[in-house]
Structure formats: C-alpha cells, structure tokens
Amino acid sequence: MNITVYLAGQIHDNWRQKIKEKASSLNLPLHFVGPMENHERSDNIGEEILGEQPTPVLKDEAASKLNNLRTQILLSKSDVVIALFGEKYKQWNSAMDASTAITLQKPLILIRPESLHHPLKELSQKAHITVETVDQALQALAYIFDES
Numbered sequence: 001m002n003i004t005v006y007l008a009g010q011i012h013d014n015w016r017q018k019i020k021e022k023a024s025s026l027n028l029p030l031h032f033v034g035p036m037e038n039h040e041r042s043d044n045i046g047e048e049i050l051g052e053q054p055t056p057v058l059k060d061e062a063a064s065k066l067n068n069l070r071t072q073i074l075l076s077k078s079d080v081v082i083a084l085f086g087e088k089y090k091q092w093n094s095a096m097d098a099s100t101a102i103t104l105q106k107p108l109i110l111i112r113p114e115s116l117h118h119p120l121k122e123l124s125q126k127a128h129i130t131v132e133t134v135d136q137a138l139q140a141l142a143y144i145f146d147e148s
Contacts, residue, residue, distance in 0.1 A: 003141070005104075006075045007034035008097030009084035011042065016025055019134050020083070033074040034095065035067065042067055075100055082137050083127075085112040085120060095123065102126045109137045 016034060036042040046053065053059040066132045075081060081101035085091045101108045109136060111124025112120050112128040124130040126143045131137050 001145075002029045002031055003079045003144070004033060004077065005029045005141070006078035006081045006097070006101070007032055007084070008081055009094045009111075010086065010088075010091065010102070011035060011039050012088075013082050015084055015086075015134065019138065022134065022138055023141070026138065026142055028145065033078060035071060035097075037099055040048070070101070071097060076104055076107060080107040080109065080141070082109045082111060084134075085110070087113060087115060089130070098123055098127070099106065111137050111138055120126070 007019065009015065016032070016037065020032055023032075036045070041048075043063055045059075045066045046058055046064070049066060050062050066111070073095060075134070081097065083098035083101070085094050098108055098110060108127040110124055110130040111118070112124070112130065112134050113132055115141050121131075131139055140145065
C-alpha cells in the first residue's frame with residue numbers, strides 16, 4: 001500500500017526535501033505532492049499561461065487562480081496532509097491548506113513549534129495529530145505500516 005501525502009506550507013526553504021529524504025531512509029511507501037516549490041514560477045505562472053497582466057494585483061490574482069487549481073486537485077487526491085507551521089515566515093498558505101484538508105475530511109498532521117500553540121490552538125484541535133517536528137510526523141506515518 002502506498003500513501004500520497006500533500007505537504008502544505010511555506011516554500012522558502014527545503015523542509016519538503018528533508019521529509020522526503022527521511023521517509024526514503026525509513027523505506028516508507030509514501031508519494032509526496034504539494035504546491036509549486038519554485039517560488040518564481042509560482043508567482044509568474046498566471047502570466048506564463050494567461051499572458052502579461054496590466055497590474056501587479058492582477059498578476060497575483062492570475063497566479064493565485066492557477067496555484068489554487070493545483071492545490072485543490074493535488075490535495076483532494078491525497079490520502080493525508082501534513083501542514084508545517086514555522087516561526088520564520090507568515091503561514092497564510094499553510095492555514096488555508098490545513099483548513100481545506102479539514103473541509104475535505106482528509107487526515108491532517110499539523111507540525112508546529114510549541115511557541116505557536118496558542119495562535120494555532122483551534123486548528124490543532126481539528127487536526128488528527130499535532131506534533132512539533134518533521135521526525136514526529138514521519139513516526140506517525142510509519143505507525144500506519146507497523147505490523148508488530
């Protein structure tokens with residue numbers, strides 16, 4: 001059995017690569033999907049497909065439509081969603097994707113440091129599990145395959 005995992009969260013560092021490498025080293029049968037990780041392409045995809053937009057706001061809106069299409073399709077086809085919240089970046093997309101997972105009744109693993117407990121308390125209560133590290137999230141997924 002393979003599980004498809006949607007990795008929701010900021011695209012400014014390599015946390016997704018780390019989780020993929022750790023999952024591979026544990027021989028977990030996981031397939032990962034998520035938002036476009038190339039930030040420049042994500043910001044410019046609207047103009048790439050729809051043509052040059054007359055204002056920065058319309059450029060952002062065109063890109064958002066395509067990024068939301070990608071997210072909706074990949075997230076809805078996923079078996080589980082991992083949403084990472086860190087302290088360095090604003091986490092609007094993480095919150096939106098986690099809320100979408102809840103709405104679609106997708107199992108949700110929320111990763112957040114203890115320092116973000118209070119601002120994420122309601123979202124955490126809707127998640128299937130809240131952990132503080134990527135390793136804990138992978139341990140939760142590994143448990144699904146544990147036969148002992």
